[in-house]
Amino acid sequence: MADRTAAKKEGGRPPDGRPAYVGEGWSPSRIIPIDTGVMEVPELAVVGQPVPRIDGAMKTSGLQRFGADYYMPGMLYLKTVRSPHPHARVLKIDGSEALNRPGVVAVITATDIKGMNRHGLAGPNRPSLIPVGDNVRYIGDPVALVAAETLELAEEAALRVEVVYQPLPSVFDPVEALKPGAPILNYDRDNNLVSDYHMERGDVEKALAGAEVVIENTYSVPTQEHVQLEPEAGIATIDPDGYITVYAASQDPIYILRMINQCLGLPQNKIRVKSLASGGSFGVKSHVNVQVHLALAALVTKRPVKLVWTREESILAHPKRHPAVIRHKLGATRDGKFLAFDVDIIADSGAYPASSKWVFNVLCNAVPGPYDFPNIRVQGKVVATNNPIKGTFRGYGDPQGFTPTEMSIDLLAARLGMDPTEIRLKNGHTQDSRPTQHGVHIDHPVMLEETVRQALAIAGPKPKPSRPGVKVGRGLSSVMPSFDVAGGKWGAMAGTAASVEILPDGGGVVRCGVSEIGVGITTVLAQIASEELGIDIQNIEIVFGDSLISPKAGPSVASRQAYTAGNAVRYACQKLRARMIEIAARDLGVPPEEIWQTWGKFVVETDPSRNLTVQEVALSMYTTGVDREAYHWFRATHAEYGHLYVTAIADIEVDVETGQIEVLQVVNSHDTGKALNPLNVRGQLIGGGSQALGWVLMEDLRVKDGRILTPSLTEYLTPTSMDIPHAYKTVIIEAPYPTGPYGAKGVGEHGMDSTPGAIMNAIFDATGIMLTEWPVTPEKMWRALRERD
Amino acid sequence: MYDPQTIRLKINGVEEEATVKPYATLLDVLRDQLGHIEVKEGCAVGDCGACAVFLDSTPVCACLVLARQADGAEIITAAGIGTPENLHPLQEAFMDYGGIQCGFCTPGLIISAKALLDENPHPTQQDVKVALSGNYCRCTGYEQVIEAVLAAAEKVDGRHG
Numbered sequence: 001m002a003d004r005t006a007a008k009k010e011g012g013r014p015p016d017g018r019p020a021y022v023g024e025g026w027s028p029s030r031i032i033p034i035d036t037g038v039m040e041v042p043e044l045a046v047v048g049q050p051v052p053r054i055d056g057a058m059k060t061s062g063l064q065r066f067g068a069d070y071y072m073p074g075m076l077y078l079k080t081v082r083s084p085h086p087h088a089r090v091l092k093i094d095g096s097e098a099l100n101r102p103g104v105v106a107v108i109t110a111t112d113i114k115g116m117n118r119h120g121l122a123g124p125n126r127p128s129l130i131p132v133g134d135n136v137r138y139i140g141d142p143v144a145l146v147a148a149e150t151l152e153l154a155e156e157a158a159l160r161v162e163v164v165y166q167p168l169p170s171v172f173d174p175v176e177a178l179k180p181g182a183p184i185l186n187y188d189r190d191n192n193l194v195s196d197y198h199m200e201r202g203d204v205e206k207a208l209a210g211a212e213v214v215i216e217n218t219y220s221v222p223t224q225e226h227v228q229l230e231p232e233a234g235i236a237t238i239d240p241d242g243y244i245t246v247y248a249a250s251q252d253p254i255y256i257l258r259m260i261n262q263c264l265g266l267p268q269n270k271i272r273v274k275s276l277a278s279g280g281s282f283g284v285k286s287h288v289n290v291q292v293h294l295a296l297a298a299l300v301t302k303r304p305v306k307l308v309w310t311r312e313e314s315i316l317a318h319p320k321r322h323p324a325v326i327r328h329k330l331g332a333t334r335d336g337k338f339l340a341f342d343v344d345i346i347a348d349s350g351a352y353p354a355s356s357k358w359v360f361n362v363l364c365n366a367v368p369g370p371y372d373f374p375n376i377r378v379q380g381k382v383v384a385t386n387n388p389i390k391g392t393f394r395g396y397g398d399p400q401g402f403t404p405t406e407m408s409i410d411l412l413a414a415r416l417g418m419d420p421t422e423i424r425l426k427n428g429h430t431q432d433s434r435p436t437q438h439g440v441h442i443d444h445p446v447m448l449e450e451t452v453r454q455a456l457a458i459a460g461p462k463p464k465p466s467r468p469g470v471k472v473g474r475g476l477s478s479v480m481p482s483f484d485v486a487g488g489k490w491g492a493m494a495g496t497a498a499s500v501e502i503l504p505d506g507g508g509v510v511r512c513g514v515s516e517i518g519v520g521i522t523t524v525l526a527q528i529a530s531e532e533l534g535i536d537i538q539n540i541e542i543v544f545g546d547s548l549i550s551p552k553a554g555p556s557v558a559s560r561q562a563y564t565a566g567n568a569v570r571y572a573c574q575k576l577r578a579r580m581i582e583i584a585a586r587d588l589g590v591p592p593e594e595i596w597q598t599w600g601k602f603v604v605e606t607d608p609s610r611n612l613t614v615q616e617v618a619l620s621m622y623t624t625g626v627d628r629e630a631y632h633w634f635r636a637t638h639a640e641y642g643h644l645y646v647t648a649i650a651d652i653e654v655d656v657e658t659g660q661i662e663v664l665q666v667v668n669s670h671d672t673g674k675a676l677n678p679l680n681v682r683g684q685l686i687g688g689g690s691q692a693l694g695w696v697l698m699e700d701l702r703v704k705d706g707r708i709l710t711p712s713l714t715e716y717l718t719p720t721s722m723d724i725p726h727a728y729k730t731v732i733i734e735a736p737y738p739t740g741p742y743g744a745k746g747v748g749e750h751g752m753d754s755t756p757g758a759i760m761n762a763i764f765d766a767t768g769i770m771l772t773e774w775p776v777t778p779e780k781m782w783r784a785l786r787e788r789d
Numbered sequence: 790m791y792d793p794q795t796i797r798l799k800i801n802g803v804e805e806e807a808t809v810k811p812y813a814t815l816l817d818v819l820r821d822q823l824g825h826i827e828v829k830e831g832c833a834v835g836d837c838g839a840c841a842v843f844l845d846s847t848p849v850c851a852c853l854v855l856a857r858q859a860d861g862a863e864i865i866t867a868a869g870i871g872t873p874e875n876l877h878p879l880q881e882a883f884m885d886y887g888g889i890q891c892g893f894c895t896p897g898l899i900i901s902a903k904a905l906l907d908e909n910p911h912p913t914q915q916d917v918k919v920a921l922s923g924n925y926c927r928c929t930g931y932e933q934v935i936e937a938v939l940a941a942a943e944k945v946d947g948r949h950g
Contacts, residue, residue, distance in 0.1 A: 059892025062827025518891025690930025
């Protein structure tokens, strides 16, 4: 189809209704295409362009509706009654006083639930409401719902629901939780072990004994709260025949559908889940939040219901990043060749396993990063405690696994007097490497060195101190994140479908069950459909996240949908295009081989004056009874995960008097494959980098005896516009991924993976202090400087 | 004094009326009673800035203003700055520069940015950072938002100058 592209070029860029795709002066980032010989990336007109968001006009005007923005006539408001105890037996729940208050319609408890009353990404392990006789396991565990005519009445009545608890001994330290006699949280076992991990290659003990230098260090890696701007919210409606529709943001409508079915025992054909546009997510909305409660309350009250968590409830109740204590022994030769890495990890799952088993696997898998260790042993445990629940957060364990490794490497480099870049390249993956990471093999050219080279090139020289009393440092960090291509063993991710329809007027509809959590996947899918069908992007509608009418796409997690849904949409479009060419050929009276597709037209190759527009072909399909819709089920078989490399550089300035750290520059050099939308790619890298900056320098979720001491945004600080780096540079290295759509790899999570190590190493470079705990607040930095001097 | 009271607001140029309780915030009334869902609630205590609106030309967090204090005031929301059919250059720049990801904080950012440009048509990067510092954005890391505001400033200035 080379002709098609040529014709498109001839006519210039397809009209997109806006003066320019790109604002004047856009992007200080660099895009570096690299031909690695693995595939030919076709010339493209719409894909690869920095196309503005298709939902941008709705979002800049605020008119985009999120969960809390829906209202229904006769709607009831819900309020959740939550446990004030970290661990207690529920002896009694009495809603009678609450129910007697004016406007209160129902007090709903576990006795109203007819199904299993359990949900969870890694098995049915979280009750949606704690029944009498069972235990609450964290502060915030839900025990009842109040439904009332107004939110105010629901909130007042919720305070009047009498719950009698018998407090139980609690455990907050995962090490303590593993000891005999510790209070037991798990349902199905007689201990608190959620999952363990063991990976061993070579003889670590022997290699460490023979190593010329050994770095030993223990890192205390903190948790992190998502602070997605939209607190969890939604509504549910119920038809007189019992059909329930739930409208709430999630990352996988089919998962939510299954959990409502599992918890409540409703048949799946009686439930519709609409995964609304999400006001941020970063993993948090891959868990059930309000949806099961909404369906339950609609079922009980037979009325539309609305449930909106306050910010404080959101922070209290949703699963957060797993904190972990990670012990390293890193052995090397005197010239910096890694010999052995012995790593021991203990992580806190919080009150329920949620997704801990999978996240912990990824965390442990991340430990070796992009390096070869001839001898390696990684072992660890993730353990239940009465702390807030831990779950999925951008990176999915990767930041916790990668960051300490990057720090130990800089300690080693310093000990040996080596350049941190040199030691990385000396031990980095080559084409012959066999990574230990599950499901990853080197199946396309290794771009590690290229990411390092480009990062250094764009970073420029290390800055000089801007004034007396400050010390400047530069840190570098290289990581090898993976992105899902085939879902591994996890059923939800195995296979992605899309359907594409050409409407009788030549417009297009793409149906695909992705969730738009803010990353711009709907824009990318529209670009692909526009490219393949040769129609303008504003004539394409994307139907996403609807369990009833958008085909199964699996969860929008693991940086996967650009690859998986991108492929599904692209192949569905190609099927439809083939059919359109046949119809154009039929109507023009030539064989299909003679039809040549230009932008918006099907042309007879030998006589371009004979042609049909897309509209004419679409209408002809409609009037002559030809299927205008094509469906494609995409499931990769070549690997479970794709992998790629990212190198980050951070320049920082430490004020030695106050401990204040100023981030001068962050660079992310990313092996993205074809950037389907470089504006989006850059946004993901910078956004992830900003969350990393927050995690490392600011975000301090304090928890004592299971109680969050930083319960709102007033106490839990995330970066503002004043806290970001003075400069943020991104390099997009386009080394194509052979099976990716147009060569694309995943990109969504990786700024969060690469940046923390760079900042920590920059602090080390500036001060000589390798802090083993973060966030490095000014106070922590100040104390460390005082202790040193 | 605890009885509901009727207040009048001029919202995006349209006179509207609401009967409000004494403790109702401007945010509650705009969203729940008058349907202005373009004003988002991210925290309800003035931390996040998602509910920013102009109250008689001053940008405020609607969650920090009692509805009764706003009686008789003129309110401009993000949808009053521009709608999808008629976007303001700021809103276009947010699109062109990638200043939008999830879009939940965006209407608040638009208000703060508009307030800045009204007062200072030639802002520096530092001016923009200061002006947006009351608005949390968790997706973008602000960089592309700042670029968008600077670009819009040139565009607005070019158009009028």
